[in-house]
Amino acid sequence: MAARTLKFKYEAYDDAMTRRRTNLCYIKDKDEMYYHHEPEPEAPVAEEESSAPAQPTQAAPVPVAAAAAAAAPAPPAGGSAEIEDAPITAKEILHAIVAQKLKKSLDEIPVSKSIRDLVGGKSTLQNEILGDLQKEFGNAVPEKSEETPLEELGESITGFSGSLGKFTSNQVARLMSSKMPGGFTLGSAKSFLKQSYGLGPTRSDGLLLVGLTMEPPSRLGSEADAKTWLGKVAQEYAKRAGITYSAASSSSGGGAAGAATAVINSAEFDAAQKKQLELVRSQLQILAKYLGVDLRSGDRAFEASKTQSDLLQAELDMWMAEHGEVYANGIKPSFEAQKARHFDSFWNWSRQDALILCYEFLFGQTTEVDREVTARAIQIINRANPNFLRYMSYNLDNIDVTKGESYQRARDFGRILYENCVQAISHPPSYKDVNYPTGPSTTVTANGDVKYKEVNREGERKLLDYVKKMAEGSHLTEYSDRQRVQQNLSKIFKLIKQQDKMKKSSKAAAKSMYAEILHAMNMSSKILEKNKQSTGAGRKITRRKSAHTVADGGNHADGSAATASSKKEAGKDRIPLLHLKQKLPTGEWEFNTKLTNMYFESLTDICKNGLTFENKKVLITGCGKGSIGAEILCGMLSGGAKAIVTTSRYNRDTVQFYQNIYHKYGSKGSSLIVVPFNQGSQQDCKALIDYIYDTDPRKGMGWDLDYVVPFAAIPERGREISDIDSLSELSHRAMLTNLLRMIGNIKTQKQGRGYDTRPAQVILPLSPNHGIFGSDGLYSESKIALETLFNRWHCESWGGYLTITGAVIGWTRGTGLMNVNNVIADKIEALGVRSFSSQEMAFNILGLMHPTISNLAQSEP
Secondary structure (H helix, E strand, O other): OHHHHHHHHHHHHHHHHOOOOOOOOOOOOHHHHOOOOOOOOOOOOOHHHHHHHHHHHHHOHHHHHHHHHHHOOOOOOOOEOOOOOOOOOHHHHHHHHHHHHHOOOHHHOOOOOEHHHHHOOOHHHHHHHHHHHHHHHHHHOOOOHHHOEHHHHHHHOOOOOOOOOHHHHHHHHHHHHHHOOOOOOHHHHHHHHHHHHOOOHHHHHHHHHHHHHHOOOOOOOOHHHHHHHHHHHHHHHHHHHOOOOOEOOOOHHHHHHHHOOOOOOHHHHHHHHHHHHHHHHHHHHHHHHHHOOOOOHHHHHHHHHHHHHHHHHHHHHHHHHHHOHHHHHHOOOOOOHHHOEEEOOHHHHHHHHHHHHHHHHHOOOOOOOOHHHHHHHHHHHHOOOHHHHHHHHHHHHOOOHHHOHHHHHHHHHHHHHHHHHHHHOOOOOOEOOOOOOEEEEEEEOOOOOEEEEEEEOOOOOOHHHHHHHHHHOOHHHEOOHHHHHHHHHHHHHHHHHOOOOOOHHHHHHHHHHHHHHHHHHHHOOOOOOOOHHHHOOOOOOOOOHHHHHHHHHOOOOOOHHHHHHHHHHHHHOEOOOOOOEEEOOOOOEEEOHHHHHHHHHHHHHHHHHOEOOOOOEEEEEOOOOOOHHHHHHHHHHHOOOEEEEEEOOOOHHHHHHHHHHHHHHOOOOOEEEEEEOOOOOHHHHHHHHHHHHOOOOOOOOOOOOOEEEEOOOOOOOOEOHHHOOHHHHHHHHHHHHHHHHHHHHHHHHHHHHOOOOOOEEEEEEEOOOOOOOOOEOOHHHHHHHHOOHHHHHHHOOOOOOEEEEEEEOOOEOOOOOOHHHHHHHHHHHOOOOOOEOHHHHHHHHHHHOOHHHHHHHOOOO
8 A cells, every 4th residue: 555655646756856665564674674684695716716625614514404403393494395285174174163162172172073072061162163163154054063073064064165264264363463472463474384384375274273272372472482383383284284394495506506605714704793893883882972872772762661561461461361352352342423323204204104005005905904004004193294194185185086996995094094193293192002912832843843933812902901911910929928918907907097986096006006017027927827737738728718618618519619719819819910019118029009000000091092202312222123122112212202222233234123113113203313332331331321411412412311221131141150251241241330330420411410300210120030040140140239229229319310110021032031932931821920022021111111100210219
């Protein structure tokens, strides 16, 4: 590039001035820059004078050269003869990938064993190796490859190009950048291997592939160390490839010329050279002393710089060894405000969707109004505006109903849609989901293939049915004895309070006794121990069961009526599958009937009337494809919210995914902003919040957040306590440490700008998995630690700027963390457990954002 620039700018000038410019590299052309030239050979003397003494003089150095060659067999003196280039085999790459992943040498990995045998039952490690093979060979990796011996597996991979693939190329590049000294690049290594060992491009790649299994423990200090390491790898590669390095042969002409060269005594030459250097050095010292120049200043500065560089390198190596490569790469910031993508053209998508729907009716593709058409119509109604009404009116007036029944049907549907838009134009947009609630279904085919799909739930045709089902609970959520007594005492206390004739002092005494009884029950778990002798051997007795048994036992010998009645009563004693908890004076959290009823009223209101988020601003992290966060985003955009979402994979496909979401769900007044963001980076957590609150339109958006949904998570499958690694630490940092930092930055911005009356509701992503599943690294520890915010809200200074609502997220199918468990979800539900789709869980969480629940959260978490 530099040569082209010089030629473009100065070629004409240099030709006119008869100048020639030379480009020198400080690495490759070091000798030319410092004038370190080899001495020119002496002029040949007459043949008759040199022929006789030349023979004994040349015979002396021969043993010395032979001894040097025996001491250092590689690289050959004077370079190596060129070795014929050969392609890399799939077996070599497969062998190297497995050895590198298992952190063993190639000799320790027998190719007669399969991947499953080599990993020793560690399924996570096996999946990582298979994933690396997919990156390297693509679709060429056969099925059941983990059960095939490495030698057979390498031979079964077809269509291989004979060169390094994507994965191994990245690993070689990582090796050169992280372990080689500065300035020693991949090109430098290949040039050295070419000159010293005669290896071509593909053989050099094969040697570096072997080098991946011999990786130095830390960065090499100098170029000489790098070449020494390459020499060791070259010997190992020669042994495996069956090649021998040999010195390059010289021509006979060269030998004849050498025989005619004049030779002087080496001792005399060295003495003369030494005397000359001493003279030059003494003159230089005299001149430096006269000029006041310190000749050693450069050496001293270099030594100090080298010492500092070594210290920094040691610190860097220690940091990498302590934290690991995954953690180091995972905390790099990625936020850039200039990359923010804005979507707000709801008015354009409304016209396009209405036109598409109209043409589907015109051409007979749609003949009836089903759930899908209703959902699309609701989205169009949510985007209604005056210009859109004029657009619809024009198109409806130009439909010629004489052309057929489909045209008449299209016009009739368009008229109904137009009337609904006219009514909705004065109302804010609202979120209202009309899709079917779905459940899991797993089947096994005759071939033994396991098939999973989502099916419509029986008896739940809409979300209102789903709400009723959630309110019923299951046999796993029946009240405990303590909760039953508390409920009964609460009813008795309410009856006492309703007595008008009671004195105030009596009511106060009853209230005091009620509080003391509840406190005593909460403080002791032994007060309500059941008398097993009186109730039978472990049989659970529900309220008023014996009365029904006595009344109905004489009429039904089989007890069927009594059983039905017991089930009915048991239904009254069940905690709903969705419920709210309140903190007791003892610090425990317990189901609260009043709060739960308010929550179900809110869900019912959403089902019937919808929920609006007009002029509300929300931050959502962790809303990738198939996630709960993505469904929450869809609901909030339908309700008219202005949302900013983050993504750790900022590319064209990701941006297109969010554009499609806005196209489908964006409503009147809504907007969507997509920014790159890494929640593992502290810098990104601060930069993101600064960008949201900065009032300078060139630097930020000038928003004040109403909702925060921090759902970003990093899965840690297959990691027990003995496998906690850098990924586990990165996950813990992203899901706990930096989540706290992020909401802390929101508090700082609100406080600094005086936003004292508009607290943001933070929806904490909690989990019932407190180590129950196991083998998930530090995931459960991260979720448990978030629960401390419920206490800190009372005792710290940020309660006026943030409200806390904890969402204990149950078994949600299809998400990145739980999709591997989809196939067993239907069997789990058969035991009384309820699993949720992403749509249902998003509906549950959006219910927590209902104004009724949001107002409750301002009083206490």
